[in-house]
Amino acid sequence: MEKPLLVGIAGGTSAGKSTFAERITEKIGAGNALILAEESYYYDQSDKTEEERRRINFDTPEAIDFPLMAEHLRELIEGRPVPRLTYQPDVCVRAEAPDRLEPKRVILVEGILILAEKRIRDLLDLKIYIDADSDLRFIRRLEREMDEKGNEFEAVCARYIESVKPMHLKHVLHSKRYADVIVPQGAQNIPALRMVFSTIHTALHGPEGIG
Numbered sequence: 321m322e323k324p325l326l327v328g329i330a331g332g333t334s335a336g337k338s339t340f341a342e343r344i345t346e347k348i349g350a351g352n353a354l355i356l357a358e359e360s361y362y363y364d365q366s367d368k369t370e371e372e373r374r375r376i377n378f379d380t381p382e383a384i385d386f387p388l389m390a391e392h393l394r395e396l397i398e399g400r401p402v403p404r405l406t407y408q409p410d411v412c413v414r415a416e417a418p419d420r421l422e423p424k425r426v427i428l429v430e431g432i433l434i435l436a437e438k439r440i441r442d443l444l445d446l447k448i449y450i451d452a453d454s455d456l457r458f459i460r461r462l463e464r465e466m467d468e469k470g471n472e473f474e475a476v477c478a479r480y481i482e483s484v485k486p487m488h489l490k491h492v493l494h495s496k497r498y499a500d501v502i503v504p505q506g507a508q509n510i511p512a513l514r515m516v517f518s519t520i521h522t523a524l525h526g527p528e529g530i531g
Contacts, residue, residue: 324397324427325523326443327516330435330495331450332488333379334460336506340450341428343507347517354396354424358431360405361389365412373412379487381433385414390439396423397443410469425524432488435495446519449499450506454485 327344329337338357345353361384365376377383392402401420407413434440435447458480465476496502501519503512 322425324423324425325445325520326393326397326427326429327446327448327520328434328441328444329428329430329448329450330432330492330499331452331506332454332457332492333432333484334457334464335450335452336508337430337432337450339507340448340503340513341430343513344426344428344517344520347513348426348520352424353426353428354421355428355430356389356393356396356421358384358389358429358434359409360407360414361385362407362409362412362414364414368412376412377483377487378409379432379483379491381437381491384431384433384437386437386439390443392421393427393429393440393443396421396427399423426520432492433495435498436491441498445523446516447498447500448516449496449502451496451502451504452506 329341331337338355341355345355362378363383363385365373368376395402401422404417404419404421406415406417408415429440429444434444435449441447461480461484462473462476465471466473501512501516503509503516505512507513
């Protein structure tokens with residue numbers, strides 16, 4: 321197989337990174353694209369107490385096993401399958417799923433910190449930053465944390481103020497300068513989706529257009 325095209329999709333929490341990656345995958349075709357999520361590479365910290373787990377800062381680079389992520393990306397670049405990792409944030413358990421991730425023509429690497437981490441950034445062929453308004457991101461995160469995870473309003477707000485926002489300002493926002501493309505509004509930005517798809521298609525098939 322030819323060398324895969326690695327596309328990084330970064331941006332703040334609830335900016336729309338996953339949705340953007342999914343839209344690109346739908347356009348390319350699931351058989352041609354693989355999404356590798358940063359959140360699958362959180363360090364296993366299941367040995368900690370419940371109180372210690374509640375204090376973990378998941379928004380700092382030190383929480384993510386970037387050396388392993390880089391190793392897996394290099395394996396995929398070489399055409400070799402890698403373990404598919406899963407992560408349960410409520411108990412901080414990382415595990416390997418029974419199936420493995422097979423290399424695809426396009427590998428979409430998605431996460432808040434992937435452009436902030438040099439060892440990942442240097443492997444990417446195309447670097448995208450999803451730029452969404454901070455108020456909108458907070459509202460989306462609040463809805464997700466309360467509706468999907470059942471977290472209390474006060475707890476969500478406290479974590480956002482104490483760790484999510486400071487880490488965004490310290491690590492995520494500054495990584496925007498490494499992006500090749502900055503996309504306002506995420507997957508709602510249809511012209512940007514078309515442009516990114518066209519760029520990916522040209523990289524894979526040449527400048528002759530979609531055939």
